[in-house]
Amino acid sequence: MAEETVSEDAVFEKIADAIAEIGPEREDVKKEATLESLDVDSLDLVEVGQVIEEEFGVEIKGEDVEKLKTVGDVVDLVVKRAS
């Protein structure tokens, strides 16, 4: 099967939707926004990870969680692993 490139924008849209499901307003979910400022804790991030895995087949591991500070960090990780 040919490698499919995942567009960064598409990843961001999906992740932002998943984060907005958890609580924050969708328009506040920007790449530079920190997870802390959006009140997304480690348990929430596991739930976002479930959506990511379903959509992109990328697993967010326990050791990743502490390194992810902003929405952009999550997007970058997914794009990197998916390609």
Place this chain on the structure above:
Amino acid sequence: MSRRVVVTGIGTVTPLGVGARTSYDRWLAGESGLEDGEGRCDEFDPTDYLSKKDARRTDRFTQVTIAAAKEALEQAGFEDGEDAPVDLERVGCIIATGIGGILTLEKNSKLLAEKGPKGVSPLAVPMLMPNAAAGNLAMRYGLLGPSHSVASACAAGADAIGTAMRLIQAGDADMIVAGGSEAALGSLAQAAFDNMHAISPSGISRPFDARRDGFIMGEGSGVLVLEEAESAAARDQEVLGEVLGFGASSDAHHITAPDPSGDGATRAIKRALEDAGMTPDDLDYVNAHGTSTQLNDRSETEALVKALGERAKQLPVSSTKSVIGHMLGAAGAVEAILTLIALKERMAPPTVGWEERDEGMDLDYVPEARPLEDVNGDDGAVAISNGFGFGGHNAVLCLRA
């Protein structure tokens, strides 16, 4: 001298509506909150009380607790954005439940079957654990004293109040937010109760009536703010009533059926009266457990006669479950709250739908609401409120207002 425990706040979410007074008024008027064989809290909307995030992270049994607690705590003098009226290190929180977050359990079991282990929410356990309501409430209001759940099935609401009373008496806290909650209206609990033939096939809750054929499941929450009497007096807080006594016992007989002799329940009633320093002649009213099952209502009648003697036949004995169904772990708390209002109003609310006397069940089950005899006058009216649970647990409160 023992520290006295008074009630400075009450709140309920029941199938009759949101707010303790609403439930009481509708019950007194003979209205029922039961529909299609269940008692759902249709008027309760979690988003009125919780942010989107908090609503997602809590089971319904915690959500109804938060609503009931808000009403109770506001009445007790807690205001949004203001300092608490008491030292929060001296405030505890005990919220009972019969089953806990069974809707969350059901949902995540389905996810596990459909999507495998990775489909299960990381929040499943903190949502479904029986102490989730107490934990969330303590976090929400910054309550720093002892906090836990009490699990004794349908006696749990009364046990939570009794346990809270003891903690205050012992000096472990000056105030405890105490009550019970249940939200089990899903296919799992419904099927299980159905298969043990506990639920009414006719879909009618009619406690103590000869035609009773099982209970109707209800959902909701009742929360009280219990406070040491001097603490309430020192801050000029209005007192709604008093928890005078508590008695608990076990049948040690059968896991679901009550002991037909009613002996376990008799011991709990006698102990509650003794603890309160009251006699059967001091009572104005009995708020029965009255589930509408053949077994409970007969053994409870037996127990009341054994514990109260001739006085049992003079007293109004009514069941709140005739209008809200059986709220399991919430029942005892909601019923204690509505009993306190009834005592304050000097009224005996009815066992709605009671028409046909069953052989050997000779008490006055109050088919129509009526004023209490008011035997104690200005000292306040006194009642017992019974709670009996699967497991053979009996918990009885003696209340005054």
